[in-house]
Amino acid sequence: MDKFVIEGSKTLHGSVDISGSKNAALPIIAATILCDSPCTIRNVPNLADIITMLKLLENMGCQYNFSNNTLEIDCLKLKSTKAEYDLVRKMRASILVLGPLIAKYFQATVSLPGGCAIGVRPVNLHIDALKIMGTKINIEKGYIHASAKELKGAEIYFDVPTVTGTENIIMAATLSHGKTTIYNAAKEPEVVDLANFLNKCGAKVSGAGSSTIEITGVETLKGSDYEVMPDRIEAGTFMCIAHATRSSLTINNAPTYCMHSIIDKIKEAGADVQISDSSIKISHSKFLPVNIKTFAYPGFPTDMQAQFTAMLTLAQGTSIIEETIFENRFQHVAELNRMGANIIISGNKAIINGVKKLYGAPVMATDLRASASLVIAGLAAENTTEVLRIYHLDRGYEHLDKKLQALGARIKRVPQ
Ligand SMILES: CC(=O)N[C@H]1[C@@H](OP(=O)(O)OP(=O)(O)OC[C@H]2O[C@@H](n3ccc(=O)[nH]c3=O)[C@H](O)[C@@H]2O)O[C@H](CO)[C@@H](O)[C@@H]1O
Ligand SMILES: C=C(OP(=O)(O)O)C(=O)O
Numbered sequence: 539m540d541k542f543v544i545e546g547s548k549t550l551h552g553s554v555d556i557s558g559s560k561n562a563a564l565p566i567i568a569a570t571i572l573c574d575s576p577c578t579i580r581n582v583p584n585l586a587d588i589i590t591m592l593k594l595l596e597n598m599g600c601q602y603n604f605s606n607n608t609l610e611i612d613c614l615k616l617k618s619t620k621a622e623y624d625l626v627r628k629m630r631a632s633i634l635v636l637g638p639l640i641a642k643y644f645q646a647t648v649s650l651p652g653g654c655a656i657g658v659r660p661v662n663l664h665i666d667a668l669k670i671m672g673t674k675i676n677i678e679k680g681y682i683h684a685s686a687k688e689l690k691g692a693e694i695y696f697d698v699p700t701v702t703g704t705e706n707i708i709m710a711a712t713l714s715h716g717k718t719t720i721y722n723a724a725k726e727p728e729v730v731d732l733a734n735f736l737n738k739c740g741a742k743v744s745g746a747g748s749s750t751i752e753i754t755g756v757e758t759l760k761g762s763d764y765e766v767m768p769d770r771i772e773a774g775t776f777m778c779i780a781h782a783t784r785s786s787l788t789i790n791n792a793p794t795y796c797m798h799s800i801i802d803k804i805k806e807a808g809a810d811v812q813i814s815d816s817s818i819k820i821s822h823s824k825f826l827p828v829n830i831k832t833f834a835y836p837g838f839p840t841d842m843q844a845q846f847t848a849m850l851t852l853a854q855g856t857s858i859i860e861e862t863i864f865e866n867r868f869q870h871v872a873e874l875n876r877m878g879a880n881i882i883i884s885g886n887k888a889i890i891n892g893v894k895k896l897y898g899a900p901v902m903a904t905d906l907r908a909s910a911s912l913v914i915a916g917l918a919a920e921n922t923t924e925v926l927r928i929y930h931l932d933r934g935y936e937h938l939d940k941k942l943q944a945l946g947a948r949i950k951r952v953p954q
Pocket of ligand 2 (some may be wrong): 629630631654840906907916934
């Protein structure tokens with residue numbers, strides 16, 4: 539296990555390139571199960587979660603080669619349709635193999651992903667929708683056992699717009715008989731990226747990015763060559779890093795077209811931001827408080843909440859952040875308070891009273907974005923911060939330490 543040792547209070551400068559999106563790459567890799575010929579997927583970030591997804595598919599019989607962010611993957615001959623607990627427990631997104639397996643092989647055994655540090659995270663909506671499409675599902679000994687004679691197109695209404703639920707049902711519907719309509723679908727750009735990949739493989743998916751998605755089943759899908767979209771959450775994290783450390787940075791290859799809520803809120807927090815196509819120039823101007831409420835896209839993403847919380851600890855005034863997606867996503871707060879922040883939790887709100895300075899301390903990462911928030915705090919704080927358990931961070935940030943070092947940050951990865 540590694541930790542980060544950060545010498546803070548250093549202004550950063552230069553430019554950083556954003557990697558491919560974890561949350562777009564994961565469903566696209568799962569979707570290669572549906573294809574009757576090999577796929578080449580480019581701009582795949584080299585992350586722990588991607589490696590877990592590849593091991594999961596390899597255990598089922600897929601063959602792949604992953605180097606220089608390019609994945610060549612052949613899932614033509616699966617010998618198993620089981621996703622074992624040992625891998626699923628490492629990454630909830632493993633549930634994304636359920637839709638493709640049932641669509642292509644009419645059977646799947648997938649360990650229930652269970653909750654995680656940020657909340658209970660049920661998958662009832664995935665399961666209910668697959669049942670409506672003709673899947674029999676039993677849950678036994680922690681596994682989802684799914685089987686079907688055939689999958690039929692259906693009308694699916696989601697109670698809440700679930701991202702991976704929408705992706706699972708799109709994938710299942712691509713090879714179903716007839717038309718599936720998903721109402722109250724998740725509108726996240728990563729859902730659109732998956733739909734674009736599937737359409738390139740010959741699927742008929744329309745409406746992705748809106749709340750109603752229609753999928754007309756086809757007989758087969760062929761493999762294709764596809765480039766994953768850049769990671770809007772990584773880009774947003776670097777924006778928070780720039781503002782919190784009073785730096786000027788250029789963030790290249792950012793999906794600015796889908797970052798409006800993040801860009802608006804950081805401007806409101808006092809950053810100067812200039813956008814030109816996929817490039818963001820950001821520089822610190824003042825430290826203003828802002829109020830934020832997380833929402834499904836196009837609202838402010840819950841995956842940026844912890845990073846903004848860390849940044850706003852230094853604002854001149856009080857900010858209120860309301861978390862509406864996950865019930866337990868404030869675990870970074872106690873650690874930030876150990877660094878001198880003044881944050882009070884009241885129900886699902888964090889009331890952040892800005893302080894003049896943060897002070898370095900040993901802190902513990904509890905989940906992926908909480909880890910990023912502690913790195914932001916450590917970069918802005920006086921003296922030394924040690925961020926323990928950065929394996930959470932390695933799930934979702936490609937070479938964060940190296941990218942920060944190139945910007946002039948004093949950050950080291952050392953064994954814990
Ligand atoms: C791999 C991936 O893409 N992960 C993202 C995905 O997670 P994930 O797809 O797991 O999150 P969901 O969109 O499903 O969750 C949204 C809300 O719906 C609830 N819910 C979801 C499914 C279900 O069957 N029943 C149910 O009640 C959840 O508890 C949560 O309150 O979207 C989240 C919300 O933007 C992000 O934070 C995650 O980074
Ligand atoms: C919560 C996240 O990921 P996951 O859904 O894979 O846990 C995230 O990316 O912030």
